Amino acid sequence: MMGLLQRLGATTLGITERIGRGHLFLLYVLGGFPSLLPRFGLVIKQIYASGVLSLLIIAVSGLFVGMVLALQGYNTLVDFGATESLGVVVALSLVRELGPVMGALLFAGRAGSALTAEIGLMKATEQLSAMEMMAVNPLHRVVAPRLLGGIIAMPLLAAIFSAVGIIGGYLVAVGLLGVDEGAFWSQMQAKVDLFDDVASGVIKSVVFGFVVTWIALFEGYDAVPTSEGVSRATTRTVVHASLAVLGLNFILTALMFGDD
Amino acid sequence: MSAEPVNSQQHSMPEAWVRIRGLRYTRGEQVIFDGVDMDIPRGRLTAIMGPSGTGKTTLLRLIGGQLHADAGTVEVAGQNVAALRSKALYRLRKRMGMLFQNGALLTDLSVFDNVAFPLREHTRLPELMIRDLVLMKLHAVGLRGARELMPAQLSGGMARRVALARAIALDPEMVLFDEPFTGQDPISLGVLVSLLRSLTDALGLTSVVVSHDVQESLSIADYVYVISAGRVVEHGAPEALQQSTSPWVQQFLQGQSDGPVPFHYPAPDYRTDLLADSP
Numbered sequence: 293m294m295g296l297l298q299r300l301g302a303t304t305l306g307i308t309e310r311i312g313r314g315h316l317f318l319l320y321v322l323g324g325f326p327s328l329l330p331r332f333g334l335v336i337k338q339i340y341a342s343g344v345l346s347l348l349i350i351a352v353s354g355l356f357v358g359m360v361l362a363l364q365g366y367n368t369l370v371d372f373g374a375t376e377s378l379g380v381v382v383a384l385s386l387v388r389e390l391g392p393v394m395g396a397l398l399f400a401g402r403a404g405s406a407l408t409a410e411i412g413l414m415k416a417t418e419q420l421s422a423m424e425m426m427a428v429n430p431l432h433r434v435v436a437p438r439l440l441g442g443i444i445a446m447p448l449l450a451a452i453f454s455a456v457g458i459i460g461g462y463l464v465a466v467g468l469l470g471v472d473e474g475a476f477w478s479q480m481q482a483k484v485d486l487f488d489d490v491a492s493g494v495i496k497s498v499v500f501g502f503v504v505t506w507i508a509l510f511e512g513y514d515a516v517p518t519s520e521g522v523s524r525a526t527t528r529t530v531v532h533a534s535l536a537v538l539g540l541n542f543i544l545t546a547l548m549f550g551d552d
Numbered sequence: 553m554s555a556e557p558v559n560s561q562q563h564s565m566p567e568a569w570v571r572i573r574g575l576r577y578t579r580g581e582q583v584i585f586d587g588v589d590m591d592i593p594r595g596r597l598t599a600i601m602g603p604s605g606t607g608k609t610t611l612l613r614l615i616g617g618q619l620h621a622d623a624g625t626v627e628v629a630g631q632n633v634a635a636l637r638s639k640a641l642y643r644l645r646k647r648m649g650m651l652f653q654n655g656a657l658l659t660d661l662s663v664f665d666n667v668a669f670p671l672r673e674h675t676r677l678p679e680l681m682i683r684d685l686v687l688m689k690l691h692a693v694g695l696r697g698a699r700e701l702m703p704a705q706l707s708g709g710m711a712r713r714v715a716l717a718r719a720i721a722l723d724p725e726m727v728l729f730d731e732p733f734t735g736q737d738p739i740s741l742g743v744l745v746s747l748l749r750s751l752t753d754a755l756g757l758t759s760v761v762v763s764h765d766v767q768e769s770l771s772i773a774d775y776v777y778v779i780s781a782g783r784v785v786e787h788g789a790p791e792a793l794q795q796s797t798s799p800w801v802q803q804f805l806q807g808q809s810d811g812p813v814p815f816h817y818p819a820p821d822y823r824t825d826l827l828a829d830s831p
Binding site: 419421422423425427 | 616645
């Protein structure tokens, strides 16, 4: 019994300490943001690495998700003779929920894992140490541009996911199922609100981009500098970031749409 | 064991650039350093020798301020490293370079960009001047022709020479060398040994070489510290050290497997161990 209690206490302390370290890490990294302004090229490079290189998987997934949404939505709406609302159903689902959430989950798997492995290996091969000895703070020079790059890339990826998804939905609805094209677009235009729907999706994806990149970078920086340590850290990134995205999505949705 | 210098010319040594007093450092239960005193003279090449696992790299990290001592002080250029705030510490680090054991080159940058890295980070020099400086440093290590290569395309010896060019890019006053001779083929070893000596003399560097390669270190060092089990066992000029009567120093210098330092990690009796029934 005592042993169990001891283990429970040790685990709790360990988790608390790690959360604390993660927040301190974030503070130090945010301290490097002002120095990024005159050297924005560093951030652009990271937007390319985590954003542009994730485009393919985001676009392909978006297309299929949009197509499936149209198929499923049609099956439900056709019973009520409301198939011209299919455009609204597809667009709202994508812009409010699936774009930010699916985008962030894919981002965690594609870009987050790469960030963790990169930072972890830089630590294991003493590159971060070498920078410190060259009087260059790796948290400012290496980690801060990656965090800002992730925060900028994620909403763009989510927007692309939604846009491609809507095109996928359009192809299935109009091309395959014979929904009226005019109704599809005009209903979407009338019912999707820029501030209520689009902006809430953008806010969500900014938050997700921040959290996923933060977790990925911290896991890499905190990794045990061995091959096993880096591989464990990469796994943790994907698991923790995905859970964080899903949990935060519920909280954000409740805050933004809860009182409707 | 004596901690007194074995050479009599110590009074002629220049002032100490690094002064270590009563250094104690532990990692978990393990005591790495226990009461180490050391003076590293300015403009000279000091070798710190000792068997693997005696914390030689740790000592360099303590000097560079990446680790903090549990007790005692490490002063570099008259400043207590542990007491410096990060800005002052980074200012001090601009005056030192460090050569890591495996080079620690930034793998996403070419050889040229690696050497240019500290210049671009810390100076506002025009790109044309940076190019000249980088080529001069690369020329000094014989790798001007390799500037376009990526670190993954370099052999271990070349990577270390690029790292050396990077370490001296900002013309530091002191360079810390972590095991510079390990894993080098005879030719690059010879090049590296003479490079270390000539750089120290030409640039007036304060060089600290941490190594367990006895012959190479003794051949170029002005002053040698031998550490073992967390203490300075002997120190002095290389010639004086070779006359040392300490059996420990003799075992280390001659590379004998038997002596005060056991070859075997502590283990139960060999015979009982082999005849034990349980797997």
